Amino acid sequence: MGKTLRNWAAGWAGAGALVLAGCVAADNAPVGTTAATAPAGPAAVNTARMRSIDAPGNVGNWMSHGRGWDETRFSPLEQINAGNADQLGLAWFDDLETYRGMQATPLVVDGVLYNASVFNVVTAYDAKTGQKLWTYDPQVAREFARLACCGPSTRGIAAWNGKIIIAALDGRLIAVDAKTGSKVWETQTFPTDEAFSITGAPRVYDGKVIIGNGGADYGVRGFVSAWDAETGAKLWKFYLVPGDPAKGPDGEASDSVMQRAAATWTGEWWKYGGGGTAWDSFAYDPELNLVYIGTGNGGPHVQHFRSPQGGDNLFLCSIVAVDATSGEYKWHYQMVPEEEWDYTCTQPMALADLEIGGRKRQVIMQAPKNGFFYVIDRATGEFISAETYVPNTWASSVDPVTGRPNVLPDAKITTQLHLMSPTWMASHSWNPMSYSPLTGLVYLPAQEQWDIYARLPDDQFRWVPFRSNSGRDFTSQPEERRRLQEIANSREKGYLLAWNPVTQKEAFRVAYPYPGSGGVLTTAGNLLIQGTIEKNFAIYRADNGQLLWQMPVQNVGIAGPITYMVDGEQYIAVNVGWGGSPVYGLSQIPGGFQHSTSRLLVFKLGGTAQLPAMPPPSELPRPPFLRAGESQVKEGQALYSQTCRSCHGENAVGGLKDLRWMTQATHDDFLKIVLEGSRADKGMASFADVLSRNEAEAIHAYLIARANEDWQDAAAQGK
Incomplete structure (x- = not known):
């Protein structure tokens, strides 16, 4: 199913492997052996290293999707800092031979950078020079792009014990040898006769590969599964919405809680799948041994069609905590009961220990689509606080005692048109956020996009497998729609938001002309780093948002940036490539929103590489005359x-x-x-x-x- 296009030219030693140092005992090492003396090798990621990511031998790496299992995307590196960031330049780059959106966060382990392009093509580079070491193409069938709502992008890969783990769009979990790029094992994670897909990044927690899937809009029942990182053997599976009650238990880890979930659904939801897919968001606390799952929207979107007598519809748009070893349910918190607005809660989550109300709290934080920033106790699921950070016509507040939203009376979707914010386009989408323990702030790409909501009359709804089944009405009352759309267009905004999770207040924002800017990285150098919708790669002061440096890069860095160190020199890397997020205002830009091919860009102090010139814009073609009725x-x-x-x-x-x-x-x-x-x-x-x-x-x-x-x-x- 896959092929290696390039192999290592100079062997592992030539890739700049580092000696491991300052770690606790390595996985499966003999007694008395430490990670510092364990055999070196490519992608030598293990539990010991991940539990000691800030140790001297590990701090220069980016070994997991969010750097650490806490997903904070904060690096202690400070060679590049607020005092010298204006000296940054391009160190090297690679054209990725696509104009599609690039959403992947690269990994760097001991001098080797691993990156994933569209259709899950993975390339290993010398992280210092950009020399390609190998490329592995899993040969994903192109028709699977139809089942991915935002294109065939992937948000990343995982590394574990000498292997790079790929979660392919078509549902295959593939492990390739980190030294040669050759396949080690492969397993199918979902049934291929259903409308599933995978665009999220896999995570490996203590040797267990955790992966979810997408497809709620197309008629599937979401689940998360765990697989042995050494063999690809299935370990456990947790369904996120109940199935057909007539079929009885599934024989999976979720069985103990599915009857409870089913009591919150009505009608024959299982015929439509139900949704709830966990297509991106995970975090892990190794001390509590809990995996945190952010769950998605309902399918169909409009609750009237999937659960006609209402109900909370567990576990849609929730954080669900399960035991990492067994997959057993531990707790949940549901942000959006009765979810029907396509308010997925699959946006990035971050773990931190915060001083709240005079006591130290172990928390999990999330800013999902619905416009509220949530702080939840990660040990128990207890609601701590939530405040909205964008204009919100869905809910006025969240009850401080029950943790339930106070949904506004006219928020429910009826056959009458109404304008809403937030929308399915999200106040915060999949783009990574970052938490800095130095400033105590969370940074996220926020946006205000309004949309017209109404549902179809009952006699017009028709459910079709493998097609988006929202249940929404997109055509009635054209004149009123035109008027409301003009209002929606005029209110569109985007900004980089700094948020205090303790006080639940905005610290500052950096405004952009449109939504659509990228993921965020913070560092101990007081840096706040983001690709912008203005096609710049920008660095701000993390404490106050002052612009320190920016460089035109011909495209939007929507992905999450990373930073790493090789041979004592710090680098910053990001994938740039626009796609997967409709923005009304871009259609009004004179000359059109032109951008270059997608690229991997790597920066360092004093970098002198230059990007090639942008291609000339093409003339806008005159459309054919309309002859249809x-x-x-x-x-x-x-x-x-x-x-x-x-x-x-x-x-x-x-x-x-x-x-x-x-x-x-x-x-x-x-x-x-x-x-x-x-x-x-x-x-x-x-x-x-x-x-x-x-x-x-x-x-x-x-x-x-x-x-x-x-x-x-x-x-x-x-x-």
């Missing part, structure tokens, strides 16, 4: 919303590719592309199994209509 266009609008919107943007604006501006050749080939998969090699697989020819033609008519609506103004602006 209004009924066909309206049908196409509904089908587009169900099938295409998540990748190509609300109202056909933004997204991975703005379909209003198709070339004539693309228009000519539209049916071949959509129904025959003629561009499957570029990630646009066939939709023939969910769309008829007439339906595809209706979508094409809608896109032509949208292009004609917007072309004249866009052309006048020089796009």
Whole structure:
């Protein structure tokens, strides 16, 4: 299923391997052996090293997705600091040969940088020079891109005991040898006849690979599973929503709590899957031996269709804590009971020990889509506090005693149009946040995006497997929609937010012209680091947000940056590549939102590498004349919303590719592309199994209509 494209040229020693030092006893080492004297080798990550990430031999590495198991994304490195950050330059870079969004956080272990591109292609580099050591392509079938709501990106990989662990889009968990890039083992984590996918980064906790999945919108029942990092053998599985009660227990770790969860659902939800997929967010406390799972939205989105008599619908949009060894349920806290707004709680979580109310608290912190920042006791699940950090029309507050949201009366989705914030586009999306123990602040990319909510009438809802089944109405009352959309567009904002989790107040913000900026890193050098929607890579003071340095990088660094050290020199690395997040305002930029190919960028003090010049912008093509009738266009609008919107943007604006501006050749080939998969090699697989020819033609008519609506103004602006 996979192939190694390049092997190590100079052997492990030439990759700049470091001697391990300052660690406690290594896994499986003989008595008296320490990590400092254990055999060195590629990706020699183990429990001892992860429990001592700040020890001298480990501090220069980035060995797990969030650096440590606490996912704080804070580094003690301080060679690059607020006093010299303005001397940064590009050390080296690599073109990733795609224009798709790049969401992966790289890893660095003992002088080797491991990175993942789209469709889970992994490359190992000499972290100092950028020399490629090997590349492994798992050969993911391109049609799986259809089942990933934001494209075939991955948010990262894991490293453990000489292996790099890949969680592939198609559900395979693959371990490759960190020295050679050759496959060690492979296992399938979900049934391939269901609409699952994986875009999240795997984590390895004490030798156990933890992975979730996506697909709630398409009709699946979410779960998390654990696998032996040495063999790929299944260890446990925890379902996140109940299944068909008639089938009885699943025989999995979640059995003890599924009856309790089922009591909070009504109707025949299992026919639709239910959702709850944990597609990204995990953390681990080794002392408590707890794995924390952030769970996703319901499927279908609108509760009226999946659980018609209401109910909390456990464990949608919750943090669920399970025993790391057995997968046994320990506690949960649900942020969004009755979830129906696509408010996933799969955004990054971070662990910290905070002084709150005169006592030290072990907490877990999260800022999910719904606009509230939560502080929860990570040992018990007790609610501590929550405050909203964006305009919020969903809930006025969270009850300090019960921890339940005070949902506003008009927030429930009915057949009447209403404008809401936050939305499915999120006040904070998957982009990583960071907690600095030095400032006591959490930093996150926040955004304000409004959207129009209404549900379909009962007689118009039709559930189709392998298609996004939101249950929302996207077409009625076109004049009122146009008016509300103009309001939504005018309120769009994005900023880098510094938040005090103890006082639950904003410390400061850095404003950007639009939403869409990237993940965040903080360091002991008083640095706050982020890729911005303005296509800069920027560094601010972590204590007050003052801009210290920025460099135009021709693209948006939406991924999480990292920092590492090789041979006594500190580096900062980030993947840049825009995609996966619709932004209304970008369509108004004169000349269009042009960006370069996606790249891995690595910086250091005094770096002198230069990026090649941007390619010249292409002229905006004149759309074909609209010849379809209004009924066909309206049908196409509904089908587009169900099938295409998540990748190509609300109202056909933004997204991975703005379909209003198709070339004539693309228009000519539209049916071949959509129904025959003629561009499957570029990630646009066939939709023939969910769309008829007439339906595809209706979508094409809608896109032509949208292009004609917007072309004249866009052309006048020089796009």
